[in-house]
Amino acid sequence: MATVQNSHIHLPPVAGRAGWITRLTPSPTWAGESVLFSESVARAEAVLDITACQWAAELATRNADHITDALPEFGGGKRAVEVLRLGIESLIVRVLFRLRDMDPEMIMTAEAAASIREMVRRGISYERILRALHMTQADLTDALYRDCRKVVPSVLLGEQMAFISAELFGFFDRFGHELAETYREERGAWERSGDVTRAEIARNLLEGDMTPGQMEERTGYRIAERHHVALILGSTAPIVHDRGEELTGQAHMILGSFGCTAQFMAPGGFGRLWAWGSVADSADLRLTRPPVGSEILLVAGSIGDGVQGFRSSHAEALATMRLATLREPVISDSLLYSEVEVPALMSQDLDALRRFVHRHLGALAEDSAYTAELRVSLLQYLNTERSLVHTAKRLHVARNTVTYRVRRAEAILGRPIGADHHALHTALIVSDLLGAVILEPNKSTR
Template structure:
């Protein structure tokens, strides 16, 4: 359901908003199924998971029409799924009555959800408009989209000097586990301070994330130093690369956003994701379906999902990382040299080509799989 919504309403397919769409869909789906099973009311529409979405939508400046459109898409999806199921499992003699009851219940759900979410959107929008945060966010958004702004005026509004070196960070919690919003802001500030920034700009964006920048004058910040910061439970941080002036401010934020996007499907477990760790994957995976097609095309049977194939794939990636040195690959993997040689030959057989064939593309495909895993591997069946 969430995938259909973000496909039909791309305005909602952005990081924290997409997360809230998914959480809200899950809550509504479970509530609707409970109502169907037990003939209860639809008070689940007051669940925090359902009402958190409008707050994120307002914070990103997304119009209410897109939120209302998402409700209609969800309704159409639920109707299709439930009526198809009814056609399969309900005897013909009772089918019409049951389908009519399902339709009636779903219309009731839509009516309640529509009213509650519209009310929450209006409340959040009024609060946002009356805050000074609105002016700061408008200034930030103008800078990020490339609108020409007065540097002096923007510096005054933001309380942050745009002429210096900058390092951007995006910090967030997924909302499933408790995390104090101040902890998210403090973690972002801590990462920037560890990187050598002496001044910071931290803006809450919705209920679960912040955008942050740190600056210094004489030298570029050092993102790698942030790895020394102690992690905060249930908080993740993505950082960009240092840049100078307004262009550097904008570019570093875009890079942090790309790193945050990668983290949503990444196989790595760390809480901190610097852009320069995933810059190649970020560029190659802007279009994830296309990246998946590229992986399948380059790897052939080596893109299989079995544990054995995964071992061959990892060994070949390690082998290419080490300039095709069997000795260094064996040392890194703690296996015999002959084992590496066998795995490489087997990987080449599965792929259907030697490792020297389209080596750059092969290495890129293996890098995508290592970082994104199932997101770019073909689905079984």
């Protein structure tokens, strides 16, 4: 289980009830960033100083890891943990405000409210959220006690410890009341929207807790004797925003372009929309990579038949989304499972995927502009079934340039392209999708 580690503070003691709060610093190895909304970051840095904000961001990250280890329902991927951390970091910063200058503002922040809203839509109970809050309170108290001892003179330590204890007790007591009210409001809005019903129906059918006939009766969306394709759409914004209507509109348009004559949609949590479309004859479906709007990521499974096809196409879309969100940063894109099937299956183990890429690309896996040019050229060369002419057209370069790049790539690989080209092709697709996440750092910048 993850634990909250000590911050490293090497500063002279300071006088005053809470002046030392601004001298908190993160550990020397911390290289993360805040996930707060930009306006909140600006205000926090103005009140607390940048290093104290970094301390809060590091503590929030470690506490989020602690919570997801103990309460796995808060996890489920990078975006899920970001949403959890968003609420935690905002609470820690608000506590530091209070310790610094007795900030009188409302305790419930925009970030905390957004985090609670997403948890409601995920089906996380109030009791589990309250337990996570108690873990945050405990980790924050321990961290403040440790760092207070490092900067406060011994004659003032008792006063400061009592001050921290009283302020944290008062803060979390008030926040607990606001949490209960916010949870009730968000749960009520969620239930009134009808989204919760569609989400529960989709999950029940996927998990085998509902028959196709029951779903058809409740939604009018036919499962039996239909061919289905599943989509997942999500926002690529660093933090989830409520874009349900926009995602729904995109899904309607895309499923229509595929040729689907029936559609069903349900919220998937954390700024995600699950969608299915179907036809009576699979020959009527035309799956192509559609254009998507700004800050939208779309993935699609392959065509499946009946209830098993409804489930398998969704599982394929989930695997493709997992692959797409490994990228840093996550970008607007559309991906079909059929185009990335092997990388999507392999992405469940990122370390194994990284070893696969390095094994088959060798020195060509270095993250540099030169090797990137060679990889792109080689990928297009294999995509066009080794056609120099078609590759040159796609890259908008001369045919001789393609020939040179292919030969240079072979020299770096130490083998001809034809040797195990299927694995090579897959490694190139993965490196093109994930970039620095999967490649070796450039030697010149190490």
